[in-house]
Amino acid sequence: EAQVTQNPRYLITVTGKKLTVTCSQNMNHEYMSWYRQDPGLGLRQIYYSMNVEVTDKGDVPEGYKVSRKEKRNFPLILESPSPNQTSLYFCASHFTQNTEAFFGQGTRLTVV
Amino acid sequence: TQLLEQSPQFLSIQEGENLTVYCNSSSVFSSLQWYRQEPGEGPVLLVTVVTGGEVKKLKRLTFQFGDARKDSSLHITAAQPGDTGLYLCAGAPGAGSYQLTFGKGTKLSVIP
Numbered sequence: 001e002a003q004v005t006q007n008p009r010y011l012i013t014v015t016g017k018k019l020t021v022t023c024s025q026n027m028n029h030e031y032m033s034w035y036r037q038d039p040g041l042g043l044r045q046i047y048y049s050m051n052v053e054v055t056d057k058g059d060v061p062e063g064y065k066v067s068r069k070e071k072r073n074f075p076l077i078l079e080s081p082s083p084n085q086t087s088l089y090f091c092a093s094h095f096t097q098n099t100e101a102f103f104g105q106g107t108r109l110t111v112v
Numbered sequence: 113t114q115l116l117e118q119s120p121q122f123l124s125i126q127e128g129e130n131l132t133v134y135c136n137s138s139s140v141f142s143s144l145q146w147y148r149q150e151p152g153e154g155p156v157l158l159v160t161v162v163t164g165g166e167v168k169k170l171k172r173l174t175f176q177f178g179d180a181r182k183d184s185s186l187h188i189t190a191a192q193p194g195d196t197g198l199y200l201c202a203g204a205p206g207a208g209s210y211q212l213t214f215g216k217g218t219k220l221s222v223i224p
Contacts, residue, residue: 004154033212042216043155043200058211090154094212100145101202101212103154 002027006091006104013081013111021076021107023091031094032074033058033101034066036087043090049074081111115139116203118215125191126223133186133218135201142206144177144184149198149217191222 004025013019025032033048035058045058049068063085065077074093078085088108094101117136125131135144143162147155159168161177161184168175172195174187188195201215 035214040216043214045211045213048211092154100157100160101147101155103156105154106152 002102004091004093004102004104006089006107009105009107011107011109013109015082015111016080019078019081019109021078021089021091021109023074023076023104024072025074025091025093025102026072027093027095027102028071029093029095029102030071031096032068033092034064034074034076035090035092036060037090037106038087046076046089081109083111085109086111116201116213116215118201118218120218121216122219122221124221124223127193128190131188131191131220133188133199133201133220134183135185135203135215136183137203138182139203139205140181141203142181143204144181145202145204145212146175146184146186147200147202149200155198155200188220191220193222193224196220196222 007022030051034046035043037043044060046060046064047058047066049055052068052071055066055068068074088106090106091104092101119134145160146158148158149155159175164179164181166177172189176185199218203213
């Protein structure tokens, strides 16, 4: 079954404690992205990757890091989380920019 | 970053009514996608429109791409409670850009 898997689904952490949200896809897609979704602001792109070792900033990259060492994995790293990073995060992958984006089930992050 | 304005932001209607959701931009997109998102889940693709003036139908849902490829609409005929959800439009800018731009969404509630 084609899918994008994110872990964890829910996470509560404290300010400044480094965390990683994992994302894996089994469709051999080249393009992967991270979004955050906030009430009234919609889905905003954090980072995207066009292929292994090729990443670029989206609209709201501050406070986040990503890596793409393998085609299937695209982890999101928060080196020093802050309360304003409390949000619902989605990973997505797609074959090209004009084709369907497959989304993970989301990670609800709370930073206290 | 190109902007997509979606309207209305919220819509509450009775079962059996018709409705239209709009997605507008001042920029041209190579394609436009419509997604539906259920609470606690990631967005799922409904349709992609690529050609200016294109009309696609998915059962009771009709999607149209503007002639100039700057706007799109989603029309639902005889809405059902199962249509309840968040509807998102997303635009692909074109060659050389890998950023999918999302509108803020329309939250639809269909009351039985």
